[in-house]
Amino acid sequence: MQALFDDNPPSPCPSPFNLAGYVLAQAAQQPEKTALSIVTPDHADTWTYQRLERAVRGVASGLAAHGLSPGDRVLLRLGNTVDFPIAFLGAIAAGFVPVPTSAQLTAPEITKLAHEIEPAMVIAGPGVPLPTTDTPVITSAGLEAMFSLDPTDYAMGDPNRPAYMIYTSGTGGSPRGVVHAHRAVWARRLMWSGWYDLNLDDRLLHAGAFNWTYTLGTGLLDPWAAGATALIPGEGVSADQLPQLLEQYDATIFAAAPGVYRQILKTPLTIEMPSLRHGLSAGEKLPEATRQAWTNATGTNVYEALGMSECSTFISGSPLRPATAPASGYPQPGRRIAVLDEAFDPVERGHPGQLAVSSRDAGLMLGYWKAEEETKAKFHGEWFLTGDMVQMGEDGAIAYLGRTDDMMNAGGFRVSPVEVEAALTQHPDITEVAATEVQVKADTTVIAAFYTGAKTADENLQSFSAERLARYKQPRLFIHMDALPKGGNGKLNRRALRASWEAAHD
Numbered sequence: 138m139q140a141l142f143d144d145n146p147p148s149p150c151p152s153p154f155n156l157a158g159y160v161l162a163q164a165a166q167q168p169e170k171t172a173l174s175i176v177t178p179d180h181a182d183t184w185t186y187q188r189l190e191r192a193v194r195g196v197a198s199g200l201a202a203h204g205l206s207p208g209d210r211v212l213l214r215l216g217n218t219v220d221f222p223i224a225f226l227g228a229i230a231a232g233f234v235p236v237p238t239s240a241q242l243t244a245p246e247i248t249k250l251a252h253e254i255e256p257a258m259v260i261a262g263p264g265v266p267l268p269t270t271d272t273p274v275i276t277s278a279g280l281e282a283m284f285s286l287d288p289t290d291y292a293m294g295d296p297n298r299p300a301y302m303i304y305t306s307g308t309g310g311s312p313r314g315v316v317h318a319h320r321a322v323w324a325r326r327l328m329w330s331g332w333y334d335l336n337l338d339d340r341l342l343h344a345g346a347f348n349w350t351y352t353l354g355t356g357l358l359d360p361w362a363a364g365a366t367a368l369i370p371g372e373g374v375s376a377d378q379l380p381q382l383l384e385q386y387d388a389t390i391f392a393a394a395p396g397v398y399r400q401i402l403k404t405p406l407t408i409e410m411p412s413l414r415h416g417l418s419a420g421e422k423l424p425e426a427t428r429q430a431w432t433n434a435t436g437t438n439v440y441e442a443l444g445m446s447e448c449s450t451f452i453s454g455s456p457l458r459p460a461t462a463p464a465s466g467y468p469q470p471g472r473r474i475a476v477l478d479e480a481f482d483p484v485e486r487g488h489p490g491q492l493a494v495s496s497r498d499a500g501l502m503l504g505y506w507k508a509e510e511e512t513k514a515k516f517h518g519e520w521f522l523t524g525d526m527v528q529m530g531e532d533g534a535i536a537y538l539g540r541t542d543d544m545m546n547a548g549g550f551r552v553s554p555v556e557v558e559a560a561l562t563q564h565p566d567i568t569e570v571a572a573t574e575v576q577v578k579a580d581t582t583v584i585a586a587f588y589t590g591a592k593t594a595d596e597n598l599q600s601f602s603a604e605r606l607a608r609y610k611q612p613r614l615f616i617h618m619d620a621l622p623k624g625g626n627g628k629l630n631r632r633a634l635r636a637s638w639e640a641a642h643d
Contacts, residue, residue, distance in 0.1 A: 196227025314506030324500030331469030
């Protein structure tokens with residue numbers, strides 16, 4: 138059987154359409170319900186649907202009054218405050234295209250991006266570096282003054298027109314602007330049952346900052362579109378305080394990256410979370426040991442999702458269909474995906490290949506900003522090539538093997554770094570591990586394991602891996618590190634590890 142999955146496509150996105158108007162439609166149905174609470178152990182800043190929509194539409198009025206034209210880019214330079222989602226949705230409501238960027242970018246970095254983005258306006262929070270351009274700037278104070286302006290109507294239009302742009306590092310390591318259409322939020326409905334099991338009564342606490350796209354989608358837009366309540370930790374909340382917040386604010390769903398789950402589990406959990414139904418994980422592969430430790434500590438399961446900036450998540454486990462390790466999940470109902478060989482033909486189930494998603498998927502990007510050729514290179518016929526290596530089981534379950542450029546070659550066998558890492562994280566002295574192929578001679582490469590935690594004798598680690606991995610999968614080098622390099626989204630940067638080690642041993 139070929140590694141194809143083709144479910145009935147969902148209903149098409151309505152037209153005319155506005156992403157912000159769709160997300161905040163609950164303001165008319167349940168205006169006094171809590172849409173958002175920014176929570177700490179001592180305080181909760183609560184926003185009802187009515188208050189939230191009023192602020193968003195006020196910002197839309199304010200931006201329109203500055204003379205922007207439909208489709209103009211608005212560069213967001215905001216920190217971890219509620220200003221971020223309000224500015225994001227306000228721009229979209231008025232027909233403009235917000236471009237969120239990390240507040241950690243330096244002035245030279247954001248200046249370079251600004252020359253590429255060519256924004257008509259910058260919205261800036263205090264202390265966030267700005268581009269050295271002549272672009273007009275609205276401060277946080279100016280933005281917040283717009284909250285009380287007379288609300289404007291949503292700018293309705295073609296659901297296929299650009300709605301927002303986000304930046305991703307991509308496989309090449311250089312930032313690329315990913316342009317999404319208004320319809321992208323409609324496609325996210327497939328996650329409600331395919332991943333979240335989200336309903337009107339849920340209170341979803343997301344551990345991420347406002348200006349992370351995982352938080353924006355899973356933590357805010359989806360709960361609001363479904364009429365649920367979003368909970369976001371306030372400034373200064375640490376990972377060890379999250380269990381208290383889950384209990385204190387009756388969270389029913391918890392969403393976080395794997396690293397947050399690991400941080401929480403460093404100390405024994407002593408707080409019960411009776412309202413919690415389950416957890417969600419995305420951003421990188423969730424180690425099975427972390428998943429099991431969370432279940433043992435809380436009595437709840439964690440459901441993993443696999444996706445990318447270009448198409449959000451489209452593979453996931455869920456309470457309605459749990460995935461068994463090592464699989465990350467199943468194609469969400471309504472998706473069409475394939476696992477392809479190097480000739481872009483579907484492989485047989487049980488064989489590794491590159492994950493591809495149909496170009497007909499409503500959640501797929503419009504393209505990379507100012508990179509037409511690079512956009513074309515990601516498509517082959519119907520398929521958008523994700524760059525992820527996976528394996529589809531007979532039942533359709535998808536096991537993640539790593540990025541195509543992260544796959545290792547050992548004696549002619551292709552080896553997944555994820556498989557090696559999953560085996561080694563079971564060692565009691567290891568907290569994190571990254572496996573990659575490094576060159577030790579001009580014509581020789583070996584598998585190396587870079588790890589954090591207690592420094593352990595190589596002989597100990599070699600015998601440990603020999604009990605769990607085939608000979609050709611076992612690392613030949615074990616390198617202890619204080620920390621592993623990661624990108625801004627928290628994902629392991631195996632390429633940087635390989636480059637730094639080879640440079641030091643050239």
